[in-house]
Amino acid sequence: MGIPKYHKWLTERYPDAFTEASHENADHVYVDINTLLHDCMRYAASEDGFYQHLFAKLDSLFRIVVPSKTVFLAVDGPASCAKCLTQRQRRRAHAQKDSKNSKGSGKGKGKRGKWGGSDVAPQLSNNMLTPGVPFMTKLADGLEYYAASRMTGNGCLAWCQAVTVSGAQAIGEGEHKIVSQMLRNAACDHASTESHVISSGDADIFLLSLVQSACRRVRVVSDRPDAAGQKRRRGTLQIWNAEVLARYIQAELTRAPKKSPVPEAEATLRRDFALVSLLAGNDYLPELKCSLSSKQLWEQYLSLRRKQFPSASLIQSSLRDGLPLSHQEGGWALSVGEAGAAFSAEPYEHFSFNLQLLSKFMTVAAGGPGVQGSVSGRAAEGVRKYLEGLLWILEMYHHGYCGDFYFVLEKSLHSFASARLIAQFLPSLQSKAAEPLAPPRSEQQPMRPISCAICILPAQNAEQFLCAGAPMLRPMFQVDHALLGPVNAIERSEELRDCKQRVTSLQQEMMSLRAQGLDDKSVKAQLTAAQQQMERIKSRSGGSDIDVVPLWQVDDEVAERCSSHSVPELEFRPDVTLLRDASSEALSLQAPARGMRPAHCKGLAYITGEWPQVTAWDETDEALDEASAEADEALLWTEEAEAETAEAVDAEVDETCEAYETYEALDEDVAEPGEPGDPNEPLASLEESFQVGDAVQAYWPDDDEYLPATITLLHGDGSFQIVWDVDGSQSDVKADYLKFLSASEELVDLEPPAKRARLST
Numbered sequence: 065m066g067i068p069k070y071h072k073w074l075t076e077r078y079p080d081a082f083t084e085a086s087h088e089n090a091d092h093v094y095v096d097i098n099t100l101l102h103d104c105m106r107y108a109a110s111e112d113g114f115y116q117h118l119f120a121k122l123d124s125l126f127r128i129v130v131p132s133k134t135v136f137l138a139v140d141g142p143a144s145c146a147k148c149l150t151q152r153q154r155r156r157a158h159a160q161k162d163s164k165n166s167k168g169s170g171k172g173k174g175k176r177g178k179w180g181g182s183d184v185a186p187q188l189s190n191n192m193l194t195p196g197v198p199f200m201t202k203l204a205d206g207l208e209y210y211a212a213s214r215m216t217g218n219g220c221l222a223w224c225q226a227v228t229v230s231g232a233q234a235i236g237e238g239e240h241k242i243v244s245q246m247l248r249n250a251a252c253d254h255a256s257t258e259s260h261v262i263s264s265g266d267a268d269i270f271l272l273s274l275v276q277s278a279c280r281r282v283r284v285v286s287d288r289p290d291a292a293g294q295k296r297r298r299g300t301l302q303i304w305n306a307e308v309l310a311r312y313i314q315a316e317l318t319r320a321p322k323k324s325p326v327p328e329a330e331a332t333l334r335r336d337f338a339l340v341s342l343l344a345g346n347d348y349l350p351e352l353k354c355s356l357s358s359k360q361l362w363e364q365y366l367s368l369r370r371k372q373f374p375s376a377s378l379i380q381s382s383l384r385d386g387l388p389l390s391h392q393e394g395g396w397a398l399s400v401g402e403a404g405a406a407f408s409a410e411p412y413e414h415f416s417f418n419l420q421l422l423s424k425f426m427t428v429a430a431g432g433p434g435v436q437g438s439v440s441g442r443a444a445e446g447v448r449k450y451l452e453g454l455l456w457i458l459e460m461y462h463h464g465y466c467g468d469f470y471f472v473l474e475k476s477l478h479s480f481a482s483a484r485l486i487a488q489f490l491p492s493l494q495s496k497a498a499e500p501l502a503p504p505r506s507e508q509q510p511m512r513p514i515s516c517a518i519c520i521l522p523a524q525n526a527e528q529f530l531c532a533g534a535p536m537l538r539p540m541f542q543v544d545h546a547l548l549g550p551v552n553a554i555e556r557s558e559e560l561r562d563c564k565q566r567v568t569s570l571q572q573e574m575m576s577l578r579a580q581g582l583d584d585k586s587v588k589a590q591l592t593a594a595q596q597q598m599e600r601i602k603s604r605s606g607g608s609d610i611d612v613v614p615l616w617q618v619d620d621e622v623a624e625r626c627s628s629h630s631v632p633e634l635e636f637r638p639d640v641t642l643l644r645d646a647s648s649e650a651l652s653l654q655a656p657a658r659g660m661r662p663a664h665c666k667g668l669a670y671i672t673g674e675w676p677q678v679t680a681w682d683e684t685d686e687a688l689d690e691a692s693a694e695a696d697e698a699l700l701w702t703e704e705a706e707a708e709t710a711e712a713v714d715a716e717v718d719e720t721c722e723a724y725e726t727y728e729a730l731d732e733d734v735a736e737p738g739e740p741g742d743p744n745e746p747l748a749s750l751e752e753s754f755q756v757g758d759a760v761q762a763y764w765p766d767d768d769e770y771l772p773a774t775i776t777l778l779h780g781d782g783s784f785q786i787v788w789d790v791d792g793s794q795s796d797v798k799a800d801y802l803k804f805l806s807a808s809e810e811l812v813d814l815e816p817p818a819k820r821a822r823l824s825t
Contacts, residue, residue: 067267067268067271067341067342067345067346068344068345068351069358070267070270070341070344071267071270073358073359074270074304074309077359078309078312080308080312081304081305081308081312082302082303082304082305083303083305084300084301084302085128085300085303086128086299086300086301087128087130088128088129088130088261088283088301088303089130089132089259090130090131090132090259090260090261090283091131091133091258091260092131092133092134092249092258092259092260092261093126093129093135093136093261093262093263094135094136094138094242094245094246094260094261094263095122095125095135095136095137095138095263095264096138096238096239096242096262096263096264096265096266097137097207097238098139098140098193098238100121100122101139101193101203102190102193103121104117104118104121105188105189105190105193106190109188110188111188111199111656111657112657112658112659114188114657115206115656115657115660116659116776116777116785118206118210119210119756119757120774120776120787120792122210123214123220123757123759123774123787124299124774124787124789124792126214126221127759127772127789128285128301129261129263129285129301131221131224132223132224133224133225133226133258134224134226134227134228134249135221135224135226135228136227136228136230136241136242136245137207137211137227137228137229137230138238138239138242138245139200139203139204139207139231139234139238140195140237140238141195141230141231141232141233141234141235141236141237141238141241141513142196142235142236142469142510142511142513142515142636143195143235143237143240143466143469143510143516144237144348144460144466144468144470144510145469145470145510145511145519146347146348146349146453146471146472146473147348148472148520148610148611148615149475149609149610150347151520152519152520152522152609155191155194155520155521155522155525156522156555158189158190158191159189159522159524159525160564162189162190189525191525191529192529194232194516194517194520194521194529195232195233195513195516195517196233196512196513196514196515196516196517196518196530196633197232197517197521197529197530197633198529198530198633199529200231200232200233200513200633201231201232201633202656203231203656204229204231204232204233204637204640205653205654205656206656206657207229207231208229208640208642208653209653209654209655209660209663210757211227211229211642212642212653212663212665212668213653213660213663213755213756214227215227215642215644215665215668216663216665216668217755217757217758218755218758218759218760218804219757219758219759220757220759220774225643225644226641226643226644226675226676227641227642228245228639228640228641228642228675229639229641229642230639231637231639231640233513233633233635233636233637234400234636234637234638235396235400235509235510236464236465236466238264238266239264239268239269239272240272240461240464240465240466241464242262242264242269242272242464243272243273243463243464244406244463244464244465245406245464246262246276246278246279246282247276247279247405247406247407247408247409247410247463248405248406248409248674248675249279250279250409250410251278251405251406251408251409251676251678252676252678256280257281258281259281259283260281260282261282261283261284261285262282262283262284262285263284263285263286263301264284264286265288268346268347269284270284271338271341271342272461272464273306274306274334274335274337275334275335275458275462276410276461276462276463277330277331277334277410278409279409280307281307282305282306282307283303283304283305283306284303284304284306285301285302285303285304286301286304287300287301287302298791299790310333313333313334313337314329314330314333316366317333317366317369317370319370332377332379333377335377335378335379335381335415336365336377336378336379337362338458338461339378339379339454339458340358340361340362340365341358342454342457342458343358343361344358346457348453348457348473349450349454349457349473350478350481351481352429352481352482352483353479353481353482353483353484354426354430354431354482354483355429355430355431356428356429361429364425364428364429365425368421368424368428372424373418373420373421373424376418376421377418377421378417378418378422378425379416379417379418379458380415380416380417381413381414381415381416382413382414383411383412383413384411384412384413384414386412387404387407387412388465388467388505389467389505389506389507390465390467390506390507391403391404391407392507395507396507396508396509396510397465399509400636400638400673401638401639401672401673402638402673403674405676405678406463406464406465407463408678409678410462412463413462414459414502415458415462415503416500416501416502417455419490419494422486422490423487423490423491426484426487426490427483427487429483430483430484430486431484437488438489438491438492439485439488439489442480443480443489444489446473446477446478446479446480446481446485447482447485447486447489448489448501449473449477450473450480450481451501452501452502452503452504453471453473455501455502456468456471456503456504459503466510467503467504467506468503468504468505468506468508469506469508469509469510469511470506470508470615470616471503471504472611474611474612475611476612508616509636511616511618512619512622513633513634513635513636513637514530514537514622514626514631514633514634515619515623517529517530517633518530518537518540518541518548518618518622519610519613519615519618522555523541523548523551523552523555523556524555524556526541527541530633533631534625534629534631534633536625536629537622537625537626540618540622540625547613547614547618547621548613548618550608550609551608551613554602559601560598560601560602563594563597563598563601564598566594567591567594567595567598570587570590570591570594571591573587574587574588574591622634638672638673638674639672639673639674640670640672641670641671641672641675642665642668642669642671643668643669643671643675644669645667645668646667648666648670650664650666651663651664651665651666651668652664652665653665655756659777659778659779659785660756660778661755661778754775754778754784754799754802755775756775756776756777756778757774758774758775758804759772759773759804760773760774760775760786760802760803760804761802761803761804762786762788762795762797762801762802763797764788771789771790772789772790773786773787773788773789773795774786774787775802776794779796782798782799783796783799784796784798784802786802
């Protein structure tokens with residue numbers, strides 16, 4: 065979810081860093097796929113429908129954002145415990161909606177049932193999209209199938225050299241995995257000028273792309289609503305340029321023309337910008353309590369830097385020899401096939417605060433120089449842990465690796481995230497005997513995938529989704545369990561559930577009265593009483609939530625209970641890369657949904673673990689060149705140099721494509737424009753030539769023209785289900801209504817040709 069209202073603030077303050085486009089080329093494309101998963105689950109009536117919708121969405125994305133070298137599909141995996149409470153609270157809300165909206169009726173929000181037919185699967189739930197749930201194990205296989213099917217034939221990834229799938233059993237959140245993969249790509253030879261495009265709906269991705277400094281040409285695309293809150297036109301995306309934003313904030317600081325700054329100064333300023341942004345709060349830490357808004361905090365930072373600290377920065381860094389604990393012997397990374405290639409591009413650093421500048425900044429944020437007093441006891445513990453948490457986040461954003469998976473700022477310490485308390489606490493660090501601020505760092509692996517599911521799913525969902533394959537875990541969902549009992553009691557209490565529903569009803573009633581300008585005092589009093597009653601019920605149940613449970617002990621118990629059983633979700637699973645390699649044996653992957661054919665692929669190698677392997681990049685690069693020779697004969701991507709004008713801040717990159725004369729040969733196998741099939745070719749031959757996932761031109765009789773579409777399903781009678789690119793709607797058509805794109809149509813937009821006589825059936 066990220067920082068509240070962060071995207072809106074960025075677009076309003078730095079509008080020229082955002083553009084809108086219907087086409088974007090990139091060397092490397094990274095997809096934070098969880099937003100797509102939740103959207104597809106809301107519409108799906110069955111698992112088949114879920115996969116049909118997901119693949120159609122990915123196809124549509126890759127029509128707009130065109131990768132020329134690699135694609136990285138990232139699913140959220142086992143992550144830091146710091147957001148465990150937030151994740152569990154969100155899933156409680158989903159479970160409440162699931163019980164309120166009968167999903168078996170096909171109506172959920174009026175959308176469910178649109179994909180997958182009328183037979184609605186009652187077990188479908190957005191809470192199934194949780195690491196450790198068996199559904200997510202199957203999803204990783206489904207994404208591998210998608211990659212293989214689109215890298216062959218006429219698929220939308222036919223020109224990519226490699227596609228990597230990082231599933232829900234691979235360690236880390238999706239956006240963090242993307243940063244690590246970006247750095248791996250940046251560490252390769254000749255990678256300094258390559259472009260990186262991230263597709264994500266998470267506002268945190270803006271900060272992650274800023275904190276690292278090895279990848280220069282980074283853009284983020286999303287289909288977020290525009291500044292007026294309106295949905296974007298179908299087929300268009302918003303594009304955010306990290307380089308442009310970096311120049312803007314440098315210009316704000318120096319009040320000088322927006323030219324390229326010194327790299328070292330730019331890197332420190334970007335990290336300071338990220339730190340000030342984090343003070344607005346996110347999934348890991350609460351919002352800083354202070355007298356200034358987020359916008360005013362940044363203005364005060366700039367003022368302090370200009371007037372008192374022209375050559376200083378809030379965040380200081382120190383290079384470290386070697387690798388972090390996680391990537392050393394005994395750490396978790398080597399056990400899952402990660403050798404630390406990302407650190408070849410971005411050296412390992414420790415972050416710390418400039419205490420003098422931080423003290424001044426917090427004093428201003430607290431309201432002025434009148435801040436006096438000292439902090440001790442529980443307050444000092446909370447302030448220290450909050451400040452160390454900020455450094456912990458920045459180090460995690462730097463390389464995409466979590467320094468300590470079990471760091472948590474308990475909810476009871478949130479009130480100490482205060483500018484006044486920080487300003488009072490910092491002088492105590494000036495003593496030589498004082499322990500310096502340092503973020504937590506550990507080599508300990510995160511919770512296993514199935515343990516992750518137990519800790520972030522409501523007890524009822526966890527029991528429902530997990531116990532079919534792991535019945536030995538059932539005692540962990542009872543109210544008398546030693547570790548999770550108090551949390552389970554909160555979720556299983558019918559009295560508490562009724563009280564929550566009453567609170568929600570009263571909140572809605574109060575907001576309705578306020579909207580009408582009516583007196584809401586009586587309802588407000590009832591709401592306060594209901595909230596107090598809810599707290600009393602929680603207190604009787606034990607009063608604690610998942611943020612105070614020692615989750616490493618939960619993980620140990622899960623491992624012990626499952627030790628003598630085969631539970632796939634107990635183990636971590638490394639990334640999988642499909643790499644073009646002409647010498648590889650034929651690869652066959654089963655389809656995840658009915659109506660999709662198995663993917664039989666030649667020339668694709670199946671690689672597990674970290675890729676690319678930077679230490680052996682020369683050999684890998686040579687293999688890629690050889691494997692992609694056939695593709696190079698058909699298509700050559702050339703990249704024009706980036707140009708800057710004196711008036712414009714934004715550097716526009718114009719990537720163009722040239723077609724070889726060999727395209728004429730390709731066109732010989734395609735029917736003439738406007739002709740639905742070759743009359744001399746048998747229909748059976750046409751049916752066999754089309755595959756699920758193919759990009760095609762389909763005849764639209766209402767407008768008497770061909771329009772781009774994607775095949776999503778093969779019917780038993782030889783007809784096909786397609787999704788129209790222009791609006792995402794579905795149609796069932798026969799083979800003679802379809803044709804492949806010719807090479808010229810793939811590269812330029814042509815006026816629809818005049819319709820010729822359609823082949824009769």
